[in-house]
Amino acid sequence: AQTVTQSQPEMSVQEAETVTLSCTYDTSESNYYLFWYKQPPSRQMILVIRQEAYKQQNATENRFSVNFQKAAKSFSLKISDSQLGDTAMYFCAFMRYNAGNMLTFGGGTRLMVKP
Amino acid sequence: SAVISQKPSRDICQRGTSLTIQCQVDSQVTMMFWYRQQPGQSLTLIATANQGSEATYESGFVIDKFPISRPNLTFSTLTVSNMSPEDSSIYLCSATQGSGTEAFFGQGTRLTVV
Numbered sequence: 001a002q003t004v005t006q007s008q009p010e011m012s013v014q015e016a017e018t019v020t021l022s023c024t025y026d027t028s029e030s031n032y033y034l035f036w037y038k039q040p041p042s043r044q045m046i047l048v049i050r051q052e053a054y055k056q057q058n059a060t061e062n063r064f065s066v067n068f069q070k071a072a073k074s075f076s077l078k079i080s081d082s083q084l085g086d087t088a089m090y091f092c093a094f095m096r097y098n099a100g101n102m103l104t105f106g107g108g109t110r111l112m113v114k115p
Numbered sequence: 116s117a118v119i120s121q122k123p124s125r126d127i128c129q130r131g132t133s134l135t136i137q138c139q140v141d142s143q144v145t146m147m148f149w150y151r152q153q154p155g156q157s158l159t160l161i162a163t164a165n166q167g168s169e170a171t172y173e174s175g176f177v178i179d180k181f182p183i184s185r186p187n188l189t190f191s192t193l194t195v196s197n198m199s200p201e202d203s204s205i206y207l208c209s210a211t212q213g214s215g216t217e218a219f220f221g222q223g224t225r226l227t228v229v
Contacts, residue, residue: 033215043205045220052215091157095218101146101211103218105158 002027002094006106013082014114020067021077021109023092030054031097034068034075039108040088048090051075053097082113117142121208121221128198128228135194136224138208143188144219145212149181152205152223161206164191198228 003026013019025034036048051059051068058066063080079086092106118141128134138147147164162170162183170183185191195202208221 035218043207043223043225045207045209045218047217050217089155095215098214100163101214101216101218102148102160102163103158103209104160107157110155 002029002032002096002104004092004094004104004106006090006092006109008109009107010110010112012112012114013079015082015084017082018078018080019082019111021079021090021092021111023075023077023106025073025075025092025094025106027073027094027096029096033095033097034066035093035095035103036064036066036075036077037091037093037105038086038088039091040085045091049077079111084113084115087111087113116217117144117210117212117219119208119210119219119221121224123224124222125225126227128226130199130228132198133194133196134198134226135192136206136208138191138193138210138221140189140210140219142212144210145188146210147185147191148209148211148218149183149191149193150207150209152207154205158207161193164193195226198226200228202226203228 032053034051038046065078067076089108093103120139149161150158152158161176162172164185166185182194205223207223
């Protein structure tokens with residue numbers, strides 16, 4: 001079974017600064033997908049970024065980028081130029097390749113962006 | 116993409132009763148799922164809703180407690196049966212359109228059992 005660990009229960013960052021959220025996972029598989037989801041107080045889960053394990057290039061989406069280290073089984077999220085609207089719970093998630101599309105979530109990191 | 120409508124958004128129920136949560140997707144999806152989330156905590160998969168057949172439950176969840184239906188490609192229900200205060204949680208519906216693709220989520224149902 002896969003496990004996903006987020007070692008930072010809470011983090012804070014000043015507006016306009018950069019913050020990195022950590023995620024490690026454990027799997028014996030070589031092909032899989034990794035995701036970061038954001039959950040603001042509205043409860044709506046929003047996809048932030050997606051990474052395919054067979055791609056060496058780190059995914060980026062505007063101010064969001066990942067540092068994917070496959071050998072180390074690490075998948076951290078960097079948020080640049082933090083904005084107040086980035087305040088939310090962030091979940092790292094793992095999806096097996098061709099095995100039903102269900103997600104295994106980490107415990108979450110609560111991010112507070114301060115003005 | 117897909118938009119998921121989930122209802123009710125919240126409910127307060129008496130112990131011993133049942134609540135059915137509905138999940139409607141605006142486009143055809145391949146897979147649908149039900150997750151449980153304790154407030155401020157992570158999501159745990161309850162089951163995969165299979166179209167036209169019995170759902171596939173994760174360890175710790177059973178059909179008698181959480182019966183699930185999926186009569187077509189865009190609709191699913193989750194029933195929380197014989198509720199107790201321990202069932203107080205947020206229940207989320209999710210769907211995907213292909214292997215490895217983004218999972219879309221409903222806004223969740225916040226259930227309080229008194």
